[in-house]
Amino acid sequence: MISRQISLTASIISQSSLCKTVVVILEHRFASTPDGAIWTATTNAYYFWQRYLEVFDQVRVVARVQPVDSVPANWQRVDGDRVSFAAVPYYIGPMQYLLRSRQVKRVVQEAVEPTDAVILRVGSQIASCIEPKLRAVHHPYAVEVVADPYDVFAPGSVRHPLRSFFRWFFPQRLRHQCAGACAAAYVTKQALQARYPCSHYSVGISDVDISEDFLVLTPRRFDQEARTLNLIFVGTLAQLYKAPNILINAVASCVQAGIDLKLTMVGDGKHRKELEAQALALGLGDRVCFRGQLSAGKTVTAALDQADLFVLPSYQEGLPRAMVEAMARALPCIGSTVGGIPELLPPEDMVLPGDVGALANKIREVVTNPERMAQMSARNLEKAKEYRDEVLREQRIEFYLYVREKTEAWINQRL
Template sequence: MRVVVSSDSRYARTPDGRVWTWQVPDYPVWRRYLTAFDKVRVVARVCDQPEVSADALRVDGEGVEVWPLPYYIGPWQYLRCRSSIIDVLADASGPTDAVIVRVPSFLGSHLARIRRQRRLPYAAEVVADPYDVLAPGVLQPPLRPLLRHRCTARLRHECRTAVGVSYVTESYLQARYPCAPGAPTAAISSIDLVDDAFVPAPRSIVRQPAEAVLMSAGTMEQLYKGIDTLIEALARLRAAGLDVRLVHLGTGRLQHQLEKLVADRGVIDRVTFAGWIQPGAPLRAKLDEADLFVMPSRTEGLPRALLDAMARALPAIGTNVGGIPELLPAEDLVDPDDPAALASAIAAMLAAPERMAAASARNLSRARQFSRTCLDPRRTAFYQAVRDATASRTACHAG
């Protein structure tokens, strides 16, 4: 049986037909589905390019193909090619295919609706919470309150009508978006950490660093990662006399806006925008340079960047949103959009070497629960349950 999986990713295709990306999900992610399915078709936006850079990651490969959707960026481009997108989605899956939609997502929701209209089954992977993503101060699209209500209601309906649902959190998303009674469900992070992701032992921290390196990571396409809040907190720390600097990993169209904020707050010599860092050894080496990881997000599912940092035994401060409280204890959490509280939490952590050492050990231990060894059996079991449920429903439909 083939599985068709929707993705919000944007990929590049070279003239040889190969498909590429510069960040996950890449081929190793899509290959996971082959543990239960014979073939994988990834439905995603694809842009033709004459060539790609040497650091590009392969998306397609043995057992995995990409079904290209019209390439768009942002809601206005989406609206202009919406009818073409729906036409391509309608042809992406057949009656004997299993379908897994990664939601919330316009593309995933369209594909789920097509399957319901055809009285065919689909499963869902819930990777984020639209209620939080569309909260005040996170994203500001036109008609935000209406979109928040509609997207939340739609995701609830998609979960109730799916033949199986997996969630990236352990309980947070499950409570808001329950599946149908009796449907197979699983708490499976989309992240699985390979053995090399982990340091062998916690950090030995006996004194406060002379110059503390704070590190954050995430897209700057929108402000939901809260990097502006962290910059405000950094300015407060510097004003209080703490010798700290910030390194942010990631790219995005709002970088210039954040750079202006850095200049306005007088910390231009204290902030480095390091750009995109390739996953694997380059990212691990960068994380190892930090003293404290900070995740000031306004919304999250279960953040990979935080887990990557925890696997390097980094102490961390995060916000009390989404799945972050499932990873960090209450004493390491603050409310979002509160620079004063964030600055206070960072200062308190840096001033307590024993607390830093304890956080290092605790974070490393927690991250090990997201190792490939731990997650692969649960993921395979869920995929097999989706395959069985699809075969059963398809047989009933055919009959």
């Protein structure tokens, strides 16, 4: 009943509103083919933007787009009916951004019209190109806080000579952006709110939504027979803030202690070759499989279903989508005590980030105890149900309605 009322309210506002478009600015990198189509290898495909279209008539996405001749067959289309793009010149890293900063700022600022609602998915360098201009004219904007730069630049997570400066600067900027927002949606229930408060309307809503058909029906069972246990890691290898190097070292420690393990690494990036070399140097050549980047959907689901234990020892997280998806497939999970992970896992299933010995000990504790793994499976499956789309949808709609209402009020003041 509540859901129908919210949808009806959104429909009525949509028909009469001066604010029909929401501009969403984010850091995700996309690709464009010569026919003008926009593609993604992982998240933020077309279905993701449908959540905004429940309240707004149009979505204009502002993000980096790299022109390519073609994309792999398993990539997903992003643009479509009522979802368009303002393509930001493509760059990777601070130096490339500095070389293109004037072009980037021009595209981002021209993408926002006076009658648009604006949502910044932060932390984001691109969002910082428009936020000062919005403040200058008192144009309201909302933030969706999806990552924590303080942890992104933690020791060991990023190799850069200015890492310490970035760890001070970017959290300061994010606090400033959240303080000036008319509304904030955090992907965590408490963690990000504590560091980056918004004094106005705020809510904790994960941007992970699990469909009913993705949830398995029953927890897993684990037998007592000795066999090779399969671990899985899902995360970017473009930086080391998911700590794949720490995980490989921990697996090596377990194998040396006589634990029969294999590890599947799902993800890609510039550190892949050095991680492959690390695995070989540790004698894990036949025990660590690098799958590369897998598209969301059946391919990732199959990889999760073939695993026995999901491990994500990150230095930083918002609320990790990959972990929630693993939990929805009833996988036991080990994580680190950062970001929103403590909102997903109990203390006994976590370790401090960067501690190889603690992670190796935790893996050994878990994989040598089938009963514990079964209990973890059952608990994780129940926890994942909290992230079903039907549970989160109404909260999102209320948030978008509030953003639209505040934008409408500002527009009316200017008329």
